[in-house]
Amino acid sequence: xxxxxxxxxxxxxxxxxxxxxxxxxxxxxxxxxxxxxxxxxxxxxxxxxxxxxxxxxxxxxxxxxxxxxxxxxxxxxxxxxxxxxxxxxxxxxxxxxxxxxxxxxxxxxxxxxxxxxxxxxxxxxxxxxxxxxxxxxxxxxxxxxxxxxxxxxxxxxxxxxxxxxxxxxxxxxxxxxxxxxxxxxxxxxxxxxxxxxxxxxxxxxxxxxxxxxxxxxxxxxxxxxxxxxxxx
Amino acid sequence: xxxxxxxxxxxxxxxxxxxxxxxxxxxxxxxxxxxxxxxxxxxxxxxxxxxxxxxxxxxxxxxxxxxxxxxxxxxxxxxxxxxxxxxxxxxxxxxxxxxxxxxxxxxxxxxxxxxxxxxxxxxxxxxxxxxxxxxxxxxxxxxxxxxxxxxxxxxxxxxxxxxxxxxxxxxxxxxxxxxxxxxxxxxxxxxxxxxxxxxxxxxxxxxxxxxxxxxxxxxxxxxxxxxxxxxx
DNA sequence: CGAACGATTGAGCTTCGTCAATGTGCGTGG
DNA sequence: CCACGCACATTGACGAAGCTCAATCGTTCG
Numbered sequence: 001x002x003x004x005x006x007x008x009x010x011x012x013x014x015x016x017x018x019x020x021x022x023x024x025x026x027x028x029x030x031x032x033x034x035x036x037x038x039x040x041x042x043x044x045x046x047x048x049x050x051x052x053x054x055x056x057x058x059x060x061x062x063x064x065x066x067x068x069x070x071x072x073x074x075x076x077x078x079x080x081x082x083x084x085x086x087x088x089x090x091x092x093x094x095x096x097x098x099x100x101x102x103x104x105x106x107x108x109x110x111x112x113x114x115x116x117x118x119x120x121x122x123x124x125x126x127x128x129x130x131x132x133x134x135x136x137x138x139x140x141x142x143x144x145x146x147x148x149x150x151x152x153x154x155x156x157x158x159x160x161x162x163x164x165x166x167x168x169x170x171x172x173x174x175x176x177x178x179x180x181x182x183x184x185x186x187x188x189x190x191x192x193x194x195x196x197x198x199x200x201x202x203x204x205x206x207x208x209x210x211x212x213x214x215x216x217x218x219x220x221x222x223x224x225x226x227x228x229x230x231x232x
Numbered sequence: 233x234x235x236x237x238x239x240x241x242x243x244x245x246x247x248x249x250x251x252x253x254x255x256x257x258x259x260x261x262x263x264x265x266x267x268x269x270x271x272x273x274x275x276x277x278x279x280x281x282x283x284x285x286x287x288x289x290x291x292x293x294x295x296x297x298x299x300x301x302x303x304x305x306x307x308x309x310x311x312x313x314x315x316x317x318x319x320x321x322x323x324x325x326x327x328x329x330x331x332x333x334x335x336x337x338x339x340x341x342x343x344x345x346x347x348x349x350x351x352x353x354x355x356x357x358x359x360x361x362x363x364x365x366x367x368x369x370x371x372x373x374x375x376x377x378x379x380x381x382x383x384x385x386x387x388x389x390x391x392x393x394x395x396x397x398x399x400x401x402x403x404x405x406x407x408x409x410x411x412x413x414x415x416x417x418x419x420x421x422x423x424x425x426x427x428x429x430x431x432x433x434x435x436x437x438x439x440x441x442x443x444x445x446x447x448x449x450x451x452x453x454x455x456x457x458x459x460x461x462x463x464x
Numbered sequence: 465c466g467a468a469c470g471a472t473t474g475a476g477c478t479t480c481g482t483c484a485a486t487g488t489g490c491g492t493g494g
Numbered sequence: 495c496c497a498c499g500c501a502c503a504t505t506g507a508c509g510a511a512g513c514t515c516a517a518t519c520g521t522t523c524g
Contacts, residue, residue, distance in 0.1 A: 069376070140368060141324075
């Protein structure tokens, strides 16, 4: 298996696929076939892999970095619909047109597949399809949870929710610095706010001692209970 | 096939399942098995089939009526995450806990299955799983499109968007009355607004001649182009 | 007819967006 | 090493959008 990856450095190592994308459920021969279909795509921060309302012929799995899914209105207003971390699946099998753009926030590598070939393989490998279905249900629930935030939470609650979620995703202890992979503008786009409001709320929390802001791209949680209460 | 439905009136007619849920893709024997597993659940408007953050042991397909998916905050604020029309799938195979409630808006009937038995069958019938996957991708894109509305559109744009979408779903011509299945409060919950703001915007549009409001539960589109422009 | 419920309308206020000025960190080139 | 410039972030002043509270209206159902 490793030898295949060495022989074809442009292919994804199948151990990676197995671990990250498919939870070790699919059998080795299908894995081999999946592997020969894959290409590693390198994406610099800021460049876009898939474009809203254009047809896409690739799907993929994020290997490293961070990407955002976004939709825009004609006048330029933009909303981030979700983030894609390593292991997340991107693209739309069984559908030609994208409903959102996929753009790298940090330099990223994506393990890509021809969409039609991936579809064909999925039809032949039920375990692959089931893994994808379970994953898609999770994405759907994540998106819907965010709808509650966008529709009903105040600016302060939104910012607190994001900080809390980021801290938890990092398994950070109180007082320990948590890296913040997003700029203020990107935070605003995720939360449906403006950059100014995000800045004000973060510093409000910092002044009240709930968090600390040691640098622009990190924070610490000083009073976890209070932060959770602020997140509503 | 019809005879099975007659012999067991509590079962869903399989022609219904085939047409509505599975796009005619699954084979007849699997259909039969699916059929013997199904129960028809009748739900009165206002009653809840599945509860947020409780475990659920059923999944199902809406046959008649209309349901809403909702999530709430502790203090009672509620956001509607989506609507389930006839043909829509509800519940979460491969997951025990619900992330949202499912409540009937109108009297409804749902063709339900034991979740675990449905999961087992899905594992055996790849076409069923694929149909479900395609459907789930569509739901995900619908949810994400709504995130753009919740995060970035003004109250007027939200109301116009909902009216436009409702009119289009009904294939209504200009001037023709469109039924509105939601109360003002339910519209507000879908759009992330208050009932007062919804009322004001609707009457604003009516006064300007873009729509007309012949009754509380219907409207007509008088100037489609203008309504589309208002929806942004 | 009256009560109950949902919808409308108005007045005031809060929150958040807008606009503008200022500040801060960082890389580049002198 | 320092100065500069640029991008990003912060802060303040102000206004508008939408929420809250409250009164009224209309409809439906006893």
